[in-house]
Each structure stands twice: as structure tokens, then as C-alpha cells.
Amino acid sequence: MGSESGLAGGRECTALVVEGLSAGYEGARNAVRNVSFEVGCGERVAVLGPNGAGKSTLFKAIVGLIPHHTGHISIHGEDCRTSHTMVGYVPQYEEIDWRFPVTVRDVVMMGKLRQLGWLRWPGRRHWDEVDEILARVGMLDFKDRQIGQLSGGQKRRVFIARALAQDVDILLLDEPFSGVDAAAEQEIMDVLEQLRQDGVTVLLATHNLGMAATEFDRLLILNGQVIAYGPPEEVFTPDVLAETFGGRVTLWHEDRQVLMLSDDACCAGEIGGAK
């Protein structure tokens, strides 16, 4: 997998280039317009923006779930439509049927489908590999649970484990923090920390500004188009925040500390600090 350094901002290779991308779906054909940005290997990028800003659309275009009419997406230098590099996608909570009769192990095994090939059922070796991955995300004890019988944070970790089984080097997570408590957030971040050590590039859509400011290398502020892109200290300026979130976010600068208050619907009272 990916880069040797695995460090933040390891820029010796480029994982993802998005150039002049416009994409959408029936009814909102240009949910994102003229989006351009580059992500280095192993970097962690938070994608921020209000509801309807096109975060999900951007992710779905990168994975190839929805076609893009203009622009170009390349993954490790190859066009995303021909690239064999796998991009993992952890969908929003609501997009999964949690009553579906599958266990934790079954879900993770789905990530190995390509490695298994057609017409074959997984063997003992493949189940062992799945168990190893589950151990890495701390979910081995729950391997035979039906997926609906897990907490919010556990559900997210199962889907991240599935991406690990897929052996992806770019992972897109669509609002993994929505509806989970602070402890579960921390569990998810711990797993992402492991991914960083593997050199996996992570793009994560969130409303949690505090977490974005402290835990991510770069922030992509999206509202139909790119409002700002860069390290948190460059991006979190009063102008950018006002343009994106209206009056709902307030910033205090004090020496080199930034204190930020947001009353966004999902994370009322979130407080975060950034250097």
C-alpha cells in the first residue's frame, strides 16, 4: 500500500486529482460545479459544508456511482473510469438496510469479493483474513452479530473494516460521525489513525468543525463549488466560514489559538480548537 512515510502532507506522490468536476443527479444536475483539488498520498482531508453542499455527490462521482459530465478525476495518475486502484466508500448511515440478514463477518467479506473471483465461495483462509481485519478495528468479538445489533460507532468500524478488506488506498467516508457519541467518534478516529499508518488516503465528509480542525491535514470547504482548500489554519477564516455556513459559526482568535463555536444542527455546541 501507498507511501512509505505515511506522514501528514507526504507530498512525494499524489493520490487523487479532481479537475473542473461538475456532477449531479436527476433533478440537480450540477450539485457540484467546477470542483478542483489535489490530495497527496496518505493525507487526511475533511470535506465540510452545509447540507446539500454536494459532499455526497462529490464522493459518489469519485467512486463512480454517478457519472460526471465535465471534468476529470484521476487516481494515482489514472483516469478513475479505468483505474484499477480501488477506492473505498463508506456510505451514509441511512443508505444501509440495517435489518438485512448479514453478520459483521459477512459485510467485511464483501470487500474481498474481487479477490475471490467469480463463482467461488470464500474458504477458511479468507475467513481468517476477515477475522484479522476485524481484530485490527477492535470488532472481532462482534463478528457473528447481525449488523443491526451494533452501536453507531461499531457499525461505522465494520464498514471501515470492509474497506480494509477491499485493500483500498483511498477511502471516502460520508458523514461517519453523524448520530454517534463522543466515545464512538474517538473509536472511529483511532481506526483512521491506523489507516494513516498504512498510507491510506482518507476523505471524510463531516459537520464536525472541531474535529476537522484538529485531526485533519487539509480541509475542503464545499458549497456547490470549492470555497476554500488547504490546511485548517489557512482555511478557517471568518470570511470562509461566513460564506459557507452563514452566521452559524463564530471564531475567536487569541494569539495563535483559534476557538470556534458552531451551532450547526448536527453538532450543536461543538467546540474545537486549532493551532
Add this chain to the structure above:
Amino acid sequence: MSAGDVIELLVEPLRYSFILRGLAASVLVGVVSAVVGSFVVVRGMAFFGDALAHSILPGVAAAYLVGGPDGPLFWGGLAAGVATALGIGWLTRGDHIKEDTAIGVVFAGTFALGIAIISTVRSYSADLMHILFGNVLGVGDDDLRLMVAFGGLVVIAVVLLYKELLVVSFDPALAHSLRLPVDALRLLLLVLIAITIVASLQTVGVALMVAMLVTPAATAYLFVRRLHHMMMLAAVIGAFSSAVGLYLSYYVAVASGAAIVLVATGIFVLAFLFAPGRGRVWALVGRRRLGRDPDRA
């Protein structure tokens, strides 16, 4: 009643070869419909299954027009079923029409066409009854061979493509990102449902077919955590319902298709009430024991 009496009760009807054939056919149908029906249940396609069963009528009717009751009914039904499955699949590919709307339109239209075709035949009502409600005791050797061949084909296809069909059903987004042929797999599943329905036509008929797809699978769902376990348990329940239903119809003299479906429904109701962990009765008892705010139980 001694054990000997029970055995006599079970064996007695089997002296008639048409009953033996009927039993083989309905057990086979119970198994195949339950396996395919598990996908119907987890994907929420019950309405589609019902519609597809009705929409094979024009094909069966056209074949009937050509050859009478011994005409190529199976092939006519298969052609109509596959054509409708593909048609609905095509209509709902984009977001232009909601799926249940498309199904409703196609379902009623094709069913009307089928009745119109049959009604051109004088004295059609007996044969229409057989198509609508099944005629399991009229299954011939050739019919049984076709059912075994196509039922076997469906089960083999499900076993070989199990993990792909599972991913497409559970998380189409993952299927896309794994570069699976999502549309082709979706259409394949619709065609497998169509073949199952046509192969089952003679046992329960068009009108009750959806019960064979949905009821044993829905019952099994209450007991399991994994899709392939659901299929296996549903197959057992489907086969059991078919056999018990057929004996019931022999001894109580009710229509065989209705008897089979009523047995399956009875098992479902029992499971819904008493299934370990998920049965409604246990939930009620639990509330009593807790003895307070029922909403919290």
C-alpha cells in the same frame, strides 16, 4: 392413533401416481421459490413478485390459444415472464417513474391482456381457474421434468452467484465500486424470479404465487442472521408447507394451492408470535414482567 395409522395416513394417497407427481412438484416449488423468495423479501420486492406472477398470463393464454390445455403453456409463460421482468427493469432504470408505479401499470395491463386473450375461447372458465389457482394434481411427467430442469437451473445460478447477488442486494454502492456488472446482476435476479414463477405455475397458480415467494422466506427471516441460512430454512419451510398442504387438500377436500398457502401462512403467524427473541408474544410477556412503561420494553 398408532404410528402405523399415521404411516397409513401418509402413504395412502401416494398410491395414486398423480398425487405422487403433485407432491414432488409442490415440494420442488416450495424449495425453489423459498430460495429465490429470500432475495424478494430482503430486497422488498414482494409487490414486484406478485405483479410478475400475474403478468405471465398473456403468454400462457396465447399458448393456450395455440394448443389448448396441452399447448406450450410453460414456454408461453416463460417468454411473457422474462419479457415483463426485463421490461420493468428497463422502465425503472432511471428515476423517471417510481418503481411501484411502473410495476402497477405493467402488472394490470398484462393481466388484462391475458384475460382478454383467454376470453376469446368459448368455455374458458375452467382452464382460467387452473391457471389462476393452480392444478397440482394435473402435473404430467413432462411438466415435472421441465420443473426439475428449470428449478435446478435457478438454484445452481443462485449458489454460483450468491456473493455477487448478496452484494448487489445489500449495498449497490459497494457493487459499483467493486466494478461489478450491477445492472446485469439485477436483471439476472429478475429473470430468475420469472423462471421460478413459471415453473411454479401449476402448483399454486398465478394468484397465490407471491405467497410461495414471500411467506416461507419471511418466516425464516425471523430465526436467522445470515442470508444463506435464511434460504436454507425457508426451503425447509416451503417444502414442509407444500407437503402438508397437499395432504390436507386430499383429506379435507379443499383446493391444493390454497391449502399449501394456508399452511405456510399458519407457520408464519406462529413464528411471528413465538420466534425466540423476536416473537411478539415474548415482547408482551417481557413488558408484563417489567411492569412499567410499555414503550420502554
